[in-house]
Amino acid sequence: MANKFFHSVYLNGELCKGCINCIKRCPTNAIRVQNGKARIIKEFCIDCGECIRHCPHHAKLTRRDHLDLLEKYEYTVALPAPSLYGQFNNMTDVNLILTALKLMGFDDVFEVSAAAELVSEESRRYVREHPEKWPVISTACPSVNRLIRVRFPNLIDHLLPLLPPAEVAAKLARKRAVERTGLSERQIGIIFLAPCPAKVAFARSPLGIAASGIDGVMAIKDVYQILLSYLPAAEKNPQELASSGKIGVGWGIAGGEAAGMITDSYLAADGIENVIRVLEDLEDEKFTPNLQFIELNACSGGCVGGVLNVENPYLAKAKMKQLNKYLPVSLQHQEDHAFLDSGELYFTEPITYEPVYQLGSSRMESMVNLKLVETYMKEFPCLDCGSCGAPTCRALAEDIVRGFAKKEDCIYLLRDYYDTLKKSQLLQETGNTKKTMEGTPYENPGIDR
Ligand code: SF4
Ligand code: SF4
Missing domain, CATH: 1.10.15 (3-methyladenine DNA Glycosylase II; Chain A, domain 3)
Structure with missing residues (x-):
């Protein structure tokens, strides 16, 4: 069984200076600095990456896989997250990026945005058929799911019980690879190119399913430079690999998933503090009962804001909007509908409350x-x-x-304690109870010694 508190975010103790910058930024109060070093309380951490963003000494890092993983498998498929497309300048054709992925060593590519279009379609169906669950909360951001699991138990029932697009992409990519190559499933490596530590953590310790179908997770920032170097060759001989449209690619930016719901009755919030505010308001029943869908992204700007990207989130968002102008609305295939009807998009395990903040066992x-x-x-x-x-x-x-x-x-209590101690020592030395009671020796230099 996967470690339910596995985290991709970790501390490099040698780099940590104990400056306490990170403790104030952690939205779940998961960090303490003790003996001059930060420590992450694993039950509280949701892998949001805020501490990575704000550590001035780069002491917080993300566990992930590296390029040597490609050698482990006979056949590898890259699953690029939609936010990858926002990292490049003047990109009008995602086929160039997908071709470059093959040139750098992957045998095939399967866009996560293609799977996102299926999740959008099934989400629309689920929301339509389950008004009793309104507002349905998106489960695409693993940090938000982990936050709800430990802090908002009353909202668990509102979670959309669908796999995130990367997991759906992994299932479809493996199936296609087996059909194309005749290899066994174990010989095929499905590798996700992720924008954030939360998605790395999900692949190792998922919620809603017993085990992930993803074999490895690389950071977008680790493959970016390599991809750049292959783009000129990809431009000379681009392959037709793209299989998604605006709806799927839009998932990479805040509001994109909600746009795919094709309803006006939605709310989309990004940035972990805004997310927490929305969840608190939801718990306090501040929203209209007609609100159908809530999209929440822990990172500002959506997945383009993840710390494993390279581009500034706002620039990446602008680039993705520009790219979207060249895309069709959606690109679904006949076989996708059979997959939708198979029910394989749904969670197979319940998400349950973890009372980590409780102060007692009863x-x-x-x-x-x-x-x-x-x-x-x-x-x-x-x-x-x-x-x-x-x-x-x-x-x-x-x-x-x-x-x-x-x-x-507490340094204030400690100071008071030392003051008291000092006073009592002085008392013992001078034997003059009355004068010492009138003030500390420092405030009253005329005291008899
Ligand atoms: S901000 Fe970085 S250096 Fe400072 S305490 Fe946190 S981890 Fe250590
Ligand atoms: S990843 Fe997020 S939740 Fe975990 S310690 Fe860092 S700031 Fe806190």
């Missing part, structure tokens, strides 16, 4: 510990300065209750 224990947290909070200065290594005073109080920290980690 309701009673949680309540007792919550009271303790409130007691600590009364002692703390509530400046959320981060000097203790926790992002907020409340996070420190909760860590103390969980047994991960101590009160003296």
